[in-house]
Amino acid sequence: MRCKEIEKLLPDFVSNKLSRTETQAVREHMKTCARCREEQESLRNIFLLLDNVKNLESASAKPVNVLAGVRTRINAGRKIRTPWVSLPRLVPYATVSAAILILGFFLLRTPQPDGKEYQIFTEQEERMLLQEIDTDSFTFEELLALSQTSFEEITSNSLLDLPDDAFITASEALTPINENDALTYALATTDPEDVLESLPSEVSEKILENFEKQSPL
Amino acid sequence: MYMAYRENMTERTDEELIARCKNGDRHAFDTLVTRYQERIYWIIKRMVRNHDDAIDLTQDVFVKAYQKITSFREDSGVYTWLYRIGINMSLNHLRKRKLRQLLSFDDLSMEVPSDDQTPSQIHEKEEMRRLISNAIERLPEKQKIVFLLRYYEELPYEDISTILGTSVGGLKANYFHAAKKIEAFVRNAL
Ligand SMILES: [Zn+2]
Numbered sequence: 001m002r003c004k005e006i007e008k009l010l011p012d013f014v015s016n017k018l019s020r021t022e023t024q025a026v027r028e029h030m031k032t033c034a035r036c037r038e039e040q041e042s043l044r045n046i047f048l049l050l051d052n053v054k055n056l057e058s059a060s061a062k063p064v065n066v067l068a069g070v071r072t073r074i075n076a077g078r079k080i081r082t083p084w085v086s087l088p089r090l091v092p093y094a095t096v097s098a099a100i101l102i103l104g105f106f107l108l109r110t111p112q113p114d115g116k117e118y119q120i121f122t123e124q125e126e127r128m129l130l131q132e133i134d135t136d137s138f139t140f141e142e143l144l145a146l147s148q149t150s151f152e153e154i155t156s157n158s159l160l161d162l163p164d165d166a167f168i169t170a171s172e173a174l175t176p177i178n179e180n181d182a183l184t185y186a187l188a189t190t191d192p193e194d195v196l197e198s199l200p201s202e203v204s205e206k207i208l209e210n211f212e213k214q215s216p217l
Numbered sequence: 218m219y220m221a222y223r224e225n226m227t228e229r230t231d232e233e234l235i236a237r238c239k240n241g242d243r244h245a246f247d248t249l250v251t252r253y254q255e256r257i258y259w260i261i262k263r264m265v266r267n268h269d270d271a272i273d274l275t276q277d278v279f280v281k282a283y284q285k286i287t288s289f290r291e292d293s294g295v296y297t298w299l300y301r302i303g304i305n306m307s308l309n310h311l312r313k314r315k316l317r318q319l320l321s322f323d324d325l326s327m328e329v330p331s332d333d334q335t336p337s338q339i340h341e342k343e344e345m346r347r348l349i350s351n352a353i354e355r356l357p358e359k360q361k362i363v364f365l366l367r368y369y370e371e372l373p374y375e376d377i378s379t380i381l382g383t384s385v386g387g388l389k390a391n392y393f394h395a396a397k398k399i400e401a402f403v404r405n406a407l
Binding site: 007008009010011012015039042043045046047049050052053054056057063064065066067069070071073074141 | 247250251254255258259272275276277279280283342345346349367368369382386389390392393396397399400403404
């Protein structure tokens with residue numbers, strides 16, 4: 001077997017979880033492969049540490065009992081909320097909405113020239129956005145993708161999806177530079193990635209910097 | 218009489234219990250909860266790193282299982298089904314938490330999911346536990362889930378494959394890379 005195949009077996013090898021033939025194959029390979037031998041050595045150490053911590057944890061773990069809680073919830077007819085949009089719409093919608101929401105939040109904190117505050121989403125819409133999504137309508141990969149939606153993705157999408165007036169306000173809020181420039185650039189292109197790229201670097205940097213400040217990630 | 222009936226239940230196989238649940242037997246369902254609550258709690262706890270949330274979500278998992286029990290197809294074990302619900306709910310929970318954080322709805326101190334802290338007794342063991350917990354937290358989500366299911370839950374790859382819908386070969390690679398990243402993180406921290 002090649003190293004690539006062997007290394008996949010190494011964690012289970014150091015935990016003694018391989019079959020006899022697999023164990024034999026790993027041993028044979030390591031006789032002649034220093035790299036896998038080293039890999040095995042460092043994995044053995046980390047699993048030793050992991051095992052220690054795991055044993056410690058299970059020794060101090062308190063018993064879990066949710067039976068009463070489950071009964072109460074079932075009896076109360078508590079429903080897990082149903083999906084609020086179908087899947088094909090949901091993924092882009094969730095991403096884009098999150099983006100707009102974030103920008104909306106941004107704008108909220110920026111008093112307008114007339115002293116009013118700008119709000120894109122109503123409170124109800126915000127609540128809906130944060131509402132539980134029925135996880136049954138997702139495959140694992142889709143859920144994973146949703147939970148990992150990157151901040152860059154959100155911010156670059158958001159610029160294009162804003163209505164014009166909101167975009168102007170956003171540019172005003174985010175940059176001291178002439179908002180018309182920013183808007184022209186944004187409208188001249190359809191690829192969200194390009195929007196950020198084609199903005200004057202001070203603008204895009206400022207935008208990203210501001211967003212980063214907002215983002216705890 | 219009642220006790221004898223209960224005791225009897227605990228010896229039933231999952232399949233028998235499921236069949237009874239589908240006929241509306243609440244005791245059979247209770248037995249399933251008792252049988253799997255610890256495992257479901259721990260996988261969720263390791264994902265969301267917060268006891269109260271984990272208890273809450275564990276309850277949600279079983280409520281959902283109860284509601285959907287008639288649509289459960291017995292081509293896979295009931296616990297793989299429960300794990301899947303638990304993982305999906307955890308991912309969903311993390312996603313919402315992230316959204317809230319992005320929007321700064323949550324207090325700043327909540328941003329980094331705080332693992333249970335015991336400030337009075339921070340000794341070496343506790344340090345180690347936290348170090349490992351942080352190392353796992355930093356894994357890419359999929360590697361993290363594979364690592365939790367394989368290392369902590371000690372599930373066979375076939376079951377993990379059923380839960381996540383990924384090939385066994387891919388899972389082994391995920392597990393190896395997760396272990397390597399944990400190793401590197403710990404080595405750099407020490
Ligand atoms: Zn090798």
